[in-house]
Each structure stands twice: as structure tokens, then as C-alpha cells.
Amino acid sequence: MKIVIVANGTLSETDRLLSRIQQADMVIAADGGAVHLHHMGIVPRIIIGDLDSIPEHILSFFKEKQVKILKHPVRKDQTDLELCIEYAIDHGCxxxxxxxxxxxxxxxxxxxxxxxxxLADQGIPATILDAYNDIHIVVSRLTLTGRAGDLMSVIPVSDRVKGLTLKGLEYPLTDKSLCMGSTMGISNVFTQDKAEISLNSGAVLVIKPKEDI
Known part of the structure; x- marks a missing residue:
């Protein structure tokens, strides 16, 4: 099941994002993310959070649309987004x-x-998308599409990454070990329409920035 979660952070380029949201099987609003969806004319399946970031008129609008509301206390041990991710996993994401x-x-x-x-540890493909970056965490393998000249950075986020292999990039790697803090993977460049990242152990943060904005 393809699920989109809209959170309360910065959201721009709503026209570009609209089609991505409309392709989802389920849309979840993380608290104030409901405000973004209201502005885009999208009704989520559910709103999850402590509801401290939603104006009353927007909350009332979605209640009239019979959107499910899962309210949590303000004082809690998890963020609204983490609660949404748990809900997505539990509902077959x-x-x-x-x-x-x-x-x-x-x-x-x-x-x-x-x-x-x-999500990566559970084998669920997941992306954070904003106006400037596509963001992933990879623990095994990932293939990204792009165009020749597009940038991509690979940043270790575990003490050690072993067996890192990069293909389809100007600076390929084969079975490389990197330590957290290494900048070797910054600003690599697509040489074709696909880039492949794989590793044997550890985790890397993969960011594909958009320089044409």
C-alpha cells in the first residue's frame, strides 16, 4: 500500500506535490499537516497528533468530511510524525x-x-521529499532515477559502513568501507538515468538535491 504522510513542516511547490499525493492509497495528516492538505483541497484518511497546530475551523471542516481523528496528549514520548509512521506500518504500508x-x-x-x-530496517521504501531534496536512508540497496549531471550525496550514518558500492555515478565505489564523519560521498554526479547504491552493513543517508530550483 502506497501511503503519503503530510507533516507540519515547510511545504512548497504544492502543484508538483499534488499528483504524488493523489497517487497514494492512503493519506495521513500529522497534526498541522492537515492545514497543508486543506490548502491543497485534499481530504486525508486520518489526522494523527495532539492537534495543537490545527485551527479549529480546519479541524471542524475535516470532521464534517468524516475524517478519522486520532488525538494524542500534548505531553507524549513520540512526535506526531512517528505516531503517523507507526500507523502506516500497522496498516500495511x-x-x-x-x-x-x-x-x-x-x-x-x-x-x-x-x-x-x-522503515529501512523493515524493508519499507521511504522517502522524505521537500522543495530541495529527496532524502532516503539505505541499509541494503537503493536505485534512484535522475538525469546525467544530477547530484547525489551518500553520507554514513552508522559507526562504520561496509561493502559500499555506487554505480551510475561519476565517482563509483566498489566494496568500500567508510566511517561516520567521512565526506567521501558528498556531491557525486549521475552519469546516466539511474544510480545504484548498495552496502553489506551499516546505514547511509542518501540525498538527491535539486539544484534547478
């Missing part, structure tokens, strides 16, 4: 796209990005 997960709050942004590790 096989492909997850997360929007609105990045913002000027670096702490929230980093926490949201590292939520991808849980």
Missing part, C-alpha cells in the same frame, strides 16, 4: 512518502530524517 518533514527547526528535521532508519 509498502511504500511511504513523507512531505512537510523538514523546516528551520534542525532538531525536528534531523529527528524526522532518522525515522527513516526504522
Amino acid at each position: 509498502t511504500d511511504l512518502l513523507i512531505m512537510g518533514a523538514t523546516s528551520t527547526r534542525l532538531d525536528h528535521t534531523l529527528a524526522n530524517i532518522f525515522l527513516l532508519r526504522r
Whole structure:
């Protein structure tokens, strides 16, 4: 099941995102993500969170549309986005796209990005998409599509990454070991329409930036 979660962070280029959301089997709003969806004219299947970021008139609108509301207390041990991800996993998610997960709050942004590790460990393809980047965490393999000249960075996010292999890029690697803190994988370049990343152990953060915005 393809699921889209829309969170309360920065969300722009709504026209470009609209088609991606409409292709989903289920749309989940993480608290204030419901505001983004309201602006786009999209009704989510469910709204999850403490509801502290949704104006009353928008909440009332979605209640009238019979959207399921799963309210959590403000004082809790998990973020609204993590609760949404758990819901998605429990409801058969096989492909997850997360929007609105990045913002000027670096702490929230980093926490949201590292939520991808849980999905990667369970073999669920997941992407955080914003106006400037496509973001993934990889623990085994990933193939990305692009165009020759597109950029891609691969950043170790475990103490050691072993067996890292990169194909379809200007700076390929074969069975390379990298330690967390290495910048070797920054700003690689697509040489064809596909790039392949694989590794034997550890985890890498893969970011495909958009420089043409």
C-alpha cells in the first residue's frame, strides 16, 4: 500500500506535490499537516497528533468530511510524525512518502530524517521529499532515477559502513568501507538515468538535491 504522510513542516511547490499525493492509497495528516492538505483541497484518511497546530475551523471542516481523528496528549514520548509512521506500518504500508518533514527547526528535521532508519530496517521504501531534496536512508540497496549531471550525496550514518558500492555515478565505489564523519560521498554526479547504491552493513543517508530550483 502506497501511503503519503503530510507533516507540519515547510511545504512548497504544492502543484508538483499534488499528483504524488493523489497517487497514494492512503493519506495521513500529522497534526498541522492537515492545514497543508486543506490548502491543497485534499481530504486525508486520518489526522494523527495532539492537534495543537490545527485551527479549529480546519479541524471542524475535516470532521464534517468524516475524517478519522486520532488525538494524542500534548505531553507524549513520540512526535506526531512517528505516531503517523507507526500507523502506516500497522496498516500495511509498502511504500511511504513523507512531505512537510523538514523546516528551520534542525532538531525536528534531523529527528524526522532518522525515522527513516526504522522503515529501512523493515524493508519499507521511504522517502522524505521537500522543495530541495529527496532524502532516503539505505541499509541494503537503493536505485534512484535522475538525469546525467544530477547530484547525489551518500553520507554514513552508522559507526562504520561496509561493502559500499555506487554505480551510475561519476565517482563509483566498489566494496568500500567508510566511517561516520567521512565526506567521501558528498556531491557525486549521475552519469546516466539511474544510480545504484548498495552496502553489506551499516546505514547511509542518501540525498538527491535539486539544484534547478
